[in-house]
Amino acid sequence: MSSDAHPPEASWIEVSTENCSVQAALRVVGNKWALLVLRELFNGVRRFDEICVHAGISEAVLTRRLKELVTEGVVEARPYREAGQRPRQEYVPTAAGWDLFPVVVALLQWGDRHRAPQAGGSWRVSHRVCDTPVEVRVVCPDHPLEHIDHHGTRTAPGPSAITRTP
16 A cells, blocks of 8 residues: 555545546546447448448547547457448457446436437347346445445545545
8 A cells, every 4th residue: 555545534635636436537538429439330321331320420539539449448349341341440349348238328318318309218238138228237246236326425536546646
């Protein structure tokens, strides 16, 4: 344990955020286009031109976002070639990319609840077996059937927390 590591009873304001996992994740997917590109990939839209058109993203921005997502190991570029065409790339989520699926579904869930038209949102994610819409929830592994909201949690500095320098 580092000499500037904080004991678990330290308050959040005393902890530096320089190595915060949320901050690190946002450096990878913390812009609108990264998450919208992932939405497209999760829905099977994998080719550059199709992503551009369907997401309404410029080629220059999409090129940058895909390069960043590939560099970060969230997306993999795979070559394909249609008859009579030059080789191209299609993009698929990696295991790390698929781990972001619940994040995108949570944003969908929030958007449907707070921003969608009264009739509902434009995208539905449902259980393949029974077709019931899925939900993202915070759960405790020891109490998996209990839905936990912010009142049922507490936060504390983690094992790599370091003292905030004033």
